[in-house]
Amino acid sequence: MTPVPPRLLRAAYFLAAPLFCMVLFWRALSVWFLNDDFAWLGLRLQVHDVSSLITALFQPQAEGTVRFISERLYFLIFSTLFHLDALPFRICALATWFANLTLAAAIGTRLIQSRLAGPAQSRAAGLLAAILWTLNAGAPQTLMWASSYNQDLCALCILLAFYARLRWIETDRRRWIAIEWAAYLAGFGVLEVMVMYPFIAALHALCVARKRFFGTLPLLAPSAIFLAVHFFLIPKTTAPVYRVAFDARLPSTLLNYLQWTLAPVLSGEPRGTWHTLGAVSAPLVGAALLAFTAWRLHRRDFVPLFFIGWFVLFLIPILPLPEHLTAYYVTIPSLGLAWLAGWAIVSAVRSEGPRAGLALALAAAYFAGSWYQARLYENWLYARSNRLRIVVESADAASRDHPGSAILLAGVDNDLFGSGFQDSPFRLIAAEKIYMVPDSEKTVEARPELGGVTPYVITPRNALEMIDRGRARVLDVSTNSVHDITRTYAEALRHDPQIARRDFVDVGDPAYAGQLGDTWYKAEGGARWMPKSATVRFSGIAPSARTLHVIGFAPPPILASGPVRITLSGNGREIGSAVIKSAEGFDLSFPLPQTLVGNPEIGLTVTLDKVLHLPGDNRDLGIVFGTFSIR
C-alpha cells in the first residue's frame, strides 16, 4: 500500500476540525441578528466625535463590563463597514473559531505527546479533542450569535497565549514570551475570564514543567489590576440576573455546567429521547474520564489534572451567577475536558479491548446528542432571526418608498417581539417611527426594565389619522411573506367602534400632541418635560377600565433638594398622589374613582410640589413624562 504523503497528512490534520465545524454549522452563515445584537449595532449611532467614541468604547455596559475589543470595536467596525449584513460577522466568528480549533489541536497534541505510542496517535488525540470541542454546548451560540463573539475571541487570546507559552518552554525563544503577553493583555479587552490565565499557566507548570512555575507569577499582576478596577471602579448593575451570590447554589451551578459539558444535549429542553440519552450518558462519560484520570495519576502523570483544572478554573468566574445559567459560558472551560476525552478515547481504542468499545459508545452518544442539540438551536435561531430580518428589511423598504411615513406592524406575535423589538432594531433603518397596530401590544410579553411595549403603542384614532394623512403604512408581518395592507387595515379601523376613544397618550410622540395641554414643553428624545402643572385629555372612562397608569422619569437635579410629590386629578377631582424619591424611571398605577365614570371626557391634571432651574435654561422644569394610559 502506498503511504500517504506527509503534506497531505498535515493538511488533513489542520483542515479536519474546521471542515467538521463547517459541516455542523453550515447554516450559521445565513443566521441574522437577534436581541442584544441590536444594542451593539446601534453603538455607532452614538459616536459623533473623539469624546463620544471614547465613551462608546469604554463606558461600562450591561453587567458592568468593558469588553472594548470583542464587543465595542467589533460591532463598531463591522456595523460601520457592513451595516445590517450579518454575513461578515459570521465569517469573522467562524474564522476565529477555525483558528481556535487549529490551536486546540496543536496544544492538545503537544500536551499529550510522549504519553501515547507515537506522534500519529498524539496528533489523533489532539485532533479528536478539537472535534469534540466544536460540539460543545456553547459553540452554537458562540458561532451564530454576534453578541457571543467575546467567547470566541477570548478563546483565541487564551489559546494563542498558552500555545506561545508551550513553544517558549520548548525553544526558550523570547519572542514566544512576547506573543504570550500580547495575547494575554489583549484578552482583558475581550472577556473577564482572562483573569484566570495566570492560574492556568501556573497549573500547567505545576503539572508538567515545575521549573517554570515562578516564571508564571508576573502574569498575576495584570489580573490583579484588572480585578481591582473591575470591583472597585466600575459600577455594577442591580439587575437580579447578574447578581453575584456566594451561597449554597455554587455546587449545583458547577454540576449544571458539568452536565452540559459532558452531554451538551442537556442544555436544551428537559424532555424527550435525546435528553434521556444525555441524562444516561453524562454520568458515564464523567465516570470514564475520572477513571482515566485516576489511571494516569497512578502512573504519576499529572497532565489530566491540568485538563480538569482548565475546566474548573475557567468556570470559577461564572459560578457566582446562579441566575444567569447560559450554555455559551462552557465554551472555553469545556476544552479542558475535550482534551482529556480525546486522549482517553485514543488511548482506549489503542487497547482494542472492551475499553475501546465503551469509549466509542460514549463518544457516539456525546457526538449524536451534541449534533442534535446544535441542529435544534441552529434551526431555532435561523427561524427567529430570519423572520426578524424580513420584518426589519420590509419596514426599511416601505420607509424608503414612503419617506416620512410611520410604519404600523400587524401580526407581531410574542416570538417576533421577543426576537429583538426591545433592543430597538428599527433605529438602524430609515423608518420614521415604528408602531404595532392598536391592541396587538396586549398579545406580547414585554420586559419592563427594557421600556416595555410602550414605544410601539398607538391608539386606533391616531393610527387612522396618520394613515388618512398619508403619514403611515401598515405591514402585515404575521408570516415571512410581508404584505402592505394599509388600505384594508384603514377600512377595518374606520368601522371600529372604539376608533374615537382616547385612552392612551405618549407625550413624547408628536402624534399625540392634540391631547396635550398648552404648558407641556417640546418633545425631546421620546419624552417631554412638564413645568409645575400640565394637562392631558382622555375619552370618558370605558366600562372595562379600572386604573390610570403613568410612566415617567425624575431627573437627579430635581431630587437633589429632596423627594418630589406628583398629584393627579381628573376633571378637578383628585385621583391620587405619589412621592418620587430616587432618580429612576417610575411606573405608577392609580385606581380610577367612581365619581369620574360617566363623564364624556376626562381632563387629567398633573401637579408637582416643586420645579428646578438649570443653568442657561429659563424654563420651570418639573419631571419628564413618557405615557399616560387608562386601562
Next chain:
Amino acid sequence: MRMISAIALIALVAMAPACRTRKKARPQAAEDDGQLASIVNVADPHAAIQLVRGFYPVENDAWRWTTKNFTVMLRPPSGSAQNGARLELKFAIPDVIFDRVGPMTLGARVNGVDLGPETYSKAGEDAYTRDVPASALQGDAATFDFSVNRSLPPGDKDQRELAIIVTTVGLVLK
C-alpha cells in the same frame, strides 16, 4: 509559519461564501384591495386585523381562544344590504372549561341589533347561527360584538381569561 498559513487558508475558505448576495425583503402590495373578508378563518394570519379584540394568538395553526367578550369585523356579502345574511360562528367548548363552568350562553350584537342568546349544554364543537337583518348590514363593514356568560378566570397555570375556542366566523347570503 506553517500554522499561520494554515489558519489563513482555512479562514479564506470560510470567507468564500461572502461573494454571494441576498435579495433584501420587500413588502408586497398586490393583495391590498382595501376589502375586508366576509368569512374569517381565525388561523389565517392575514385575516387577523378583522379580529378586533378579545382573541388570543393562534394555537396549533387552527384556532384561537377568546375572552368573555370578543369582537369581529366582517364585510357584508354583496346583496346582504337588501336581503340580510346569515352569521355563523364555529367554535368549541373544551371539556376543561365545561367541567368547571357548566352550560354557557353565547350572544351577539351588530350595529345595535341584538341577535339573541343561545345556551350550549354540552362540551364539544358547535355553532352559533343567526339571521342578520338587512338593516344591520348597511355599509362596507359590520362589527359583531360577541359575549359569553361564563369563562375560566386567570389562574396559576394559565393567566388568561378563557371562554371558548373559535375556528371560523362569517357572513353568508341566506
